[in-house]
Amino acid sequence: MTAIEMLLLAGLIVCAIAANFTRKLLPTIIIYAAFGTMLSVIWLLLRAPDLAITEAAVGVGIDTILFLLALRSMHHMDGTEDEE
Amino acid sequence: MKAPQWYRRLERWVEGDSPVLPEPASHEEYYQEKEKLPEERTIGKPLLFEAGISTVRRMSLVFAIFSAVVFSILMLITVAYLPRFGDVEAPPENETSRRYIEKGVQEVGATNLVANIILVYRGFDTYGESCVLFLGATAVIMLLEADRKNTSKKDEEELERMDRIDQQGRNQILGHITTVLMPVVMLYGLYILCNGHLSPGGGFAGGSILGGALILCENAFGVQRVRSFFNHHVYHIIKVGALIFYAVLICYTIYVGSNGLENIFPLGKPGSILSAGIILPINVAVGLEVACTMYAFYTYFGRGEL
8 A cells, every 4th residue: 555545545535534524515515525536546547547537527516516506496595595 | 190182172172162283274374374483373383292392302302312312222233243244154255246257357358347247248238337327417407407598687686697707707716726726636537547458447536537627617717607518409419329328238238148249349458448349338338427427417506507
C-alpha cells in the first residue's frame, strides 16, 4: 500500500464522517462529491478503470446534479427563495 | 417510586375504566392543538409520548448508536472472511472465469473482457437490467411530469421567471466556459461510448457523460437552445428506438447462439474499432438511452417538461 492510497483512504473516512456531521445540506453534497472523486481514484489504483469512469460520471456528476436540483426545489439554496 | 403516567393509564385501561387511545377531538379543537408545541398537546398524543418526548428521543438515539456499532462489527467480521485480493484458491476462480479470460477475445472479439462478459456471455441479464431501468425511468418521469390542470399559480410564475432569465442571457462566464468545454466533453463521451469494446468504459459511462454535457448546455444557454435539437419527439424516438434496437440484437444473438447458426456480425480483428460483432452497436444504443434518461431526469425535475 503506497502513501497515496493511505492518504485517499484516510480522506474517504474523513469525508464519510464529515458528511454526516455537517448541519447544512449544501456542504454535505459537496463533501459527498469529494468522497466520490477520491473513491474513483481508488478504483483506478485497484485496477478497476470501468468502475472508476462510472463512479466519476454517475456518482460524482449526475448524483450531485440531482441532489442540487432537489435542494433547489426545496428552496434551500441562496438565490432561489420565493419572491414575495 | 411513582409509576409513570402512561403506566397508570395502561393499568386503568386493563381494568376497563378508560380507552387507551385519547378520545377523538372535534375539528376546531384539533386545529387549536396543532398550534401548540408538541410537548404541550393534550389531544391526539400517542400513549408512548406520555413518558415524555425527551425520554423517547434519548432511547432512540441510544438504539441508533447501538445498532450502528453492532452492524459495523458484523460487517467487519464478514470482510475478514473474504478471500484475499488475488487469491488463486478463491471461489470465483473456477472454470467459468478461466474460460472468459482465455477464450473471450477469440469467441466474442472484444479486447475489453468486461464488455465481453456483460454484453454477450451474460447479455440476457444485462438486457433485463436495461428493461428494468427503462421502466423505472418511465415511472419517475410520469411522476415528475407537470400537470397543467394541477399547477399552482406560484409554480407558473416561477417558470416564467426562469424563462425571462433565459431570454436576458445567463451568466457570461458560464457561457464562455461551456463554449470551450462542451465539444471536449461531448467528444470524450463519444470516445468512451464507441471504444467500449477496446478500453474501459462502455454504454453506461459514456451515456452519463453525454447526458452531463447536455445538462451543462441547458444550464449555460437555456432550455430553448437545447430544445432546438433535442425536444420531446427526438427524446421519445431515441429512447424507444434504442431499446428496441438493443432487444432485436440480443434476441438475434441468443437465437443464433443457441441453434449453432452462423452469426452475420463479423468478429473482425481484435483491437480494431469495427470489431467484436454486436458489442459496438449495443454500446451505442445503451449510451444514447442513458444520455436521454439523464437529461430527461434533469429537465423533468426542474421544469416538469422537456
